[in-house]
């Protein structure tokens with residue numbers, strides 16, 4: 499019966515500044531690094547033994563995984579990195595904070611976006627401002643210019659089905675270190691969350707979600723390891 503751990507990256511600099519980060523390759527803050535190490539401690543204490551890891555091509559998720567593995571004494575584990583586990587692309591909102599977003603688009607539009615499943619933000623109209631959104635890690639990839647939650651799910655799901663699920667079907671235990679919205683997509687798939695409910699699902703940073711699966715890859719149990727910060731599932 500395979501075990502799957504979801505780990506959302508620790509606090510990043512733009513989380514601290516409450517800015518839309520998306521595909522911008524922002525690093526962890528010192529607090530974020532400490533959250534990642536704590537997650538590693540919790541995973542080690544859980545006694546779970548993992549066989550492989552998956553993460554995105556974004557530094558904050560990669561470093562969260564590496565710091566957790568280091569704490570677990572499992573830095574040797576194989577890691578697969580793929581852009582399809584990246585955070586949702588926020589298009590023209592990338593880099594904006596709450597005040598700038600409301601000033602540029604109005605409160606009403608923000609209200610609509612916050613609760614929508616299939617309404618994407620505007621495309622980035624000055625990509626030169628964020629070169630890392632199309633640097634060589636995306637060579638050969640037709641990168642999105644903006645994403646709704648629905649579009650994020652539509653690029654995460656095929657990757658889950660083709661690249662991740664087979665490892666679970668072979669009985670391997672996996673860690674997936676990723677982002678708020680790419681993990682939301684996976685939670686939606688695994689827990690059968692309705693479209694209208696998914697904007698309300700929030701994966702906490704640095705608190706591993708340990709999921710027990712049956713041989714058909716159906717959830718038989720799930721718990722957050724840091725129960726001092728327990729979250730409703």
Ligand SMILES: O=C1c2ccccc2C(=O)c2c1cc(NS(=O)(=O)c1ccccc1O)c(O)c2O
Pocket residue numbers: 516517518591594595596597599608611612619
């Ligand atoms: O504008 C959005 C938004 C726009 C487009 C797609 C998704 C979202 C979205 O998911 C979202 C938003 C605002 C806020 N709260 S906020 O208005 O306070 C806010 C705005 C800007 C930056 C950070 C903030 O905390 C949220 O909590 C969200 O989950």
